[in-house]
Amino acid sequence: MQYVETQLSENVRLAGGYFVLRIGGCTHVSAARPGQFVMLRGDWGRDPLLPRAFSLLRMAAGGVAEILVKTVGRGSALFEHAPPGARMFVLGPLGVGFPAPQADKRDLLVAGGVGLAPLLFFAEQHRGAPIELIYGARSERDLVLLDDIVLSGAELRVATEDGSRGVKGLVTQALEERLDALAGGGAAVRLLCCGPSAMLDAVRAIARARKLDCLLSLEGEMACGIGACLGCAVATRSRPYRYVCKDGPVFDAGDLA
Amino acid sequence: MQYVETQLSENVRLAGGYFVLRIGGCTHVSAARPGQFVMLRGDWGRDPLLPRAFSLLRMAAGGVAEILVKTVGRGSALFEHAPPGARMFVLGPLGVGFPAPQADKRDLLVAGGVGLAPLLFFAEQHRGAPIELIYGARSERDLVLLDDIVLSGAELRVATEDGSRGVKGLVTQALEERLDALAGGGAAVRLLCCGPSAMLDAVRAIARARKLDCLLSLEGEMACGIGACLGCAVATRSRPYRYVCKDGPVFDAGDLA
């Protein structure tokens, strides 16, 4: 596996500062599973130095990798302004994705921000499986790709903090309500969550309290993405440290220390 | 005067690794005179750190600045791959250009490599004046913009080292031949030269030997382009050092130490 040089096919502006990069020439990533990620560099000098990790949003036909980005810093800002034709360097697929749906479990996906990407990928990949997606944001204009979610067949629930769309409140409130509504408090439910770390913590607490299976897709400071720099350490019960890039980014919530 | 953020309109590939950047939104540079330059940065991080100096090739209608570039290092390579729409930051016009043609003198422009740019600009600006352009290159495929030169009305002579086009030999041989052919060994001639430093040195020597007026457009290591860093010093007779960015890039050959 090596970095492959390719080009940006399309840079699709969405609402709320989000955008989707469609990167052609990514047949090497075609076999990626939801939750896996790529390391991406643009055509810039030696600054920013390090590639950036991005969960795959989907693999479209013809080897087009799609990722969902929100501008937060220098790397993402450079991607935001990258026009079609801009050179891209892509390594992947990396990491361990979400395990496939289990026959006896309902999957409740809990998404916030760019965390929507791997979960939407999951829903699209496992069309037909009993999947629900609870999607939280500050306000209606921070919600993206709603049509795609609906098309995936996942049952969508939206929670916005200002109540401008869906239930008013945090995504975790919507989650609790949904779990309460499900038979046995959601005992036959598996939680899959990706989003800001406060959200991950809250979902983890709910899973612990209700003794639910729970898989979290984590972020971490990454330099290499391949298990070499030891930067992306996360403290776990099974070992002092595991690594987001090699052992994750998807972790069993129960194993996190 | 400030850096103006704008976009690349077109990136035109020419022969021999040359390309022309057409940069829109440059009305602030519209009044530029031939020989003046701009400082240019692309949309990259803090590396390459410094802007790059480029002589103007021409100012096209609607505030489009055109520059002629050949890839030699990191900055030019990034420009080579910049697609239309890429962000550009432009400061200028800077420096002192070529003085206008004089009534009693014939202007012999001597160009090599990207040094063609300011001289072609000069010829286009002073259409109708008695201007000849001697253009040297290693081989035919290193010659660019020949049609534009012809259209400018300048009398074109080409010299290639391998003889694949025009006179075989160095541009300075073609220059000497032309001077010999002119009445009085070219006494009523002014030389304007821009090109590799070896060529500048040779033309300077010819001018000295024949006691001709000679203007050279120099390069120099530049950080700022505005006379602040003192990096682009050039030793002169009139002062210990002058500065390519403020006092040049066009210098009277007689003043160079």
Added chain:
Amino acid sequence: MTVDLKVTFAGVDHTNPIVAASGTFGYGKEFEGLTDLSALGGLCTKGISPKPRAGNPVPRICETAAGMINSIGLENVGVEGFARDKLPFLRTCGTRVWVNFFGETFDEYVACASALGALAGVDVLEMNVSCPNIKKGGVEFGVDPPVLRDLVAACRRATKRPLVVKLTPNVTDPVAIARAAVEGGADGLSIINTITAMSIDARRRRPRIATGFGGLSGPAIKPIALRMVFQVARAGLGVPLSGIGGIASGEDAAEFLLAGASTVQVGTQSFVDPDACARVARELAAFCAEQGVERVTDLVGALED
């Protein structure tokens, strides 16, 4: 929210903490029309020596990753030329005038401090001690604590003006050096000057700088500068610090303030963008407003660690 950007540094009030760094802002005049000089807290001149200097042969500069190396050779107009040709303009700029100076010998330093300190319109004297000490085989004055202490003390006696010592980063222990400068009577410390560095043109098999070595500056050195400012700040030497090294944005400036500096200097970035100092000041104000910081001085040393 209006943010109070005023700071007092070495007893001199500044409208904001942003100072243009020595050697990167000429004598101010070079930036007229390219930026609003009165938007700067202060402006430090090119280093002045007793006599004019023509500087080093070219090439004098080269670019490196996120940085540059320079060996300008302290080209300057000399004390007299400065007083006659440069200072009158500087006095009209509406900003604090810092004058950077140096010598090749102990006596030249003292002569410079005395002459420059006597000029009206000079607000702060900044002593550049990164110069080779000819007597000591060309080792920088600023690397040896006892030498530095004596040099500062001698300059201190020569003038009443606020005297700020600009430290070299090329040392094992910046705190020991800083302490020596304070013992010598420094009213403040500027941290850091450039880091000795080299670049080689592999094809020509030559150094890219005519003098071989030069000084590295720019974003590349920011993490080293920040560490040194923090080390010296934590040592609590009782004098204010001016943070320098790779500052290119208001957020960069805030980082140095949090580490313990009370003014910051913008150097190389003025080459990348002549409006950089004023922009950094604007961005620092915006940063404070966004963060609910009413007085910029509240940031100074406010790092939680």
Added chain:
Amino acid sequence: MTVDLKVTFAGVDHTNPIVAASGTFGYGKEFEGLTDLSALGGLCTKGISPKPRAGNPVPRICETAAGMINSIGLENVGVEGFARDKLPFLRTCGTRVWVNFFGETFDEYVACASALGALAGVDVLEMNVSCPNIKKGGVEFGVDPPVLRDLVAACRRATKRPLVVKLTPNVTDPVAIARAAVEGGADGLSIINTITAMSIDARRRRPRIATGFGGLSGPAIKPIALRMVFQVARAGLGVPLSGIGGIASGEDAAEFLLAGASTVQVGTQSFVDPDACARVARELAAFCAEQGVERVTDLVGALED
């Protein structure tokens, strides 16, 4: 033109001068399938200590301009784990095995040198002396010449393997430090380790690295590393040098060779591109061919100045 890339370093022949730098290449295995390990001249392991270490809390790394800071905390599997789980694979890689080691005390260093030196398949021992000396208030072992000389001498007595000392750049005078290591019996010197640095998150008002300070690496430090290699090379201490710091291309490698190194190490760049070491080796060969250099050793110290 075929170029002879072979070099002998500290008595050990290498197929080419490119060595993967310690801490940036795991134990080799991590790069299987990502690059051709046999294309490397050598591969230096993560630093090994007598006992396994879990390393520092997160965040352990952050990016800076053209560089990064790390404070991994020397996480490693310990001597036993290394011998059992890592060395067998390394012996099959078709490249020279450099083992980097360190201790928290004098005795730990010696124990490590002795134990690692006794393992078959270890070609070069590289001593990391940038660790805090607990006895001396946490100052690095490598900044004090007499301490360093004694430490190296003790390790020297503990093993017959080629012993290379990796110098810290956080010093006023790299030549004095280098000389001390050579007096202690070093067979070679690796120059440089990371530069102590800091990054601050201005919004959270905290250092970006959990431990506050960390080590700066990457292209940002290349001009400083090159200067130090050149300084030490010029001092003519009679041992070969391994140049390290920001090397990302064959031309970068050539610059270090010209400055006087006879091997070079590629560190941070392996994070940017896992194939970097092999690519640098290919590019160095192409550079030599282009320049008409028949033997890569002809470049060593060939700077004209």
